[in-house]
Amino acid sequence: MRLRIDNEYTASQFRDAVYAVVAEIPRGRVMSYGQIADLIDSPGHARLVGHVLSGAPPTLPCHRVVNAEGRTVPSWPQQRIMLEKEGVMFKQNGHVDMNRFRWLPPSAENI
DNA sequence: AATTTGACTTATG
DNA sequence: CCATAAGCCAAAT
Numbered sequence: 335m336r337l338r339i340d341n342e343y344t345a346s347q348f349r350d351a352v353y354a355v356v357a358e359i360p361r362g363r364v365m366s367y368g369q370i371a372d373l374i375d376s377p378g379h380a381r382l383v384g385h386v387l388s389g390a391p392p393t394l395p396c397h398r399v400v401n402a403e404g405r406t407v408p409s410w411p412q413q414r415i416m417l418e419k420e421g422v423m424f425k426q427n428g429h430v431d432m433n434r435f436r437w438l439p440p441s442a443e444n445i
Numbered sequence: 446a447a448t449t450t451g452a453c454t455t456a457t458g
Numbered sequence: 459c460c461a462t463a464a465g466c467c468a469a470a471t
Contacts, residue, residue: 345468366453367452368454368455378453378454378465379453379466380453380454380466381454381466381468382453382466382467382468383453384451384452384453385451385452385453385469386452386468387452388451396452399452400452401452401453401454402453402454402455405452406452408452409452410452413452427459
């Protein structure tokens with residue numbers, strides 16, 4: 335059953351869910367916005383995840399979130415440096431090698 | 446209240 | 459690689 339903000343999640347609950355997921359991304363791994371949306375039972379809400387992250391607390395490892403193509407956040411060049419420091423490698427086109435560094439959370443089966 | 450924007454995604458050309 | 463389109467939703471105009 336796919337939850338939507340209108341029915342099951344209030345804005346703050348959605349935000350907390352996103353935070354909880356991002357907080358668990360291990361070092362050296364990345365996740366895409368759509369992946370996170372799916373994980374919290376809100377498929378199709380990738381944009382909302384990005385919006386929530388734009389106001390995320392600095393304690394959150396939000397640099398480990400990239401888009402589905404492995405592209406880093408525009409106007410945040412430091413993100414790439416931070417990821418590389420954790421061992422995440424970038425392809426020649428400047429994208430993260432998602433096939434290798436995408437984190438597949440164990441809780442993904444509860445969906 | 447209507448429209449545009451944006452840290453999105455998938456599909457097409 | 460870039461452009462368009464359609465789907466998505468909160469915030470900012």
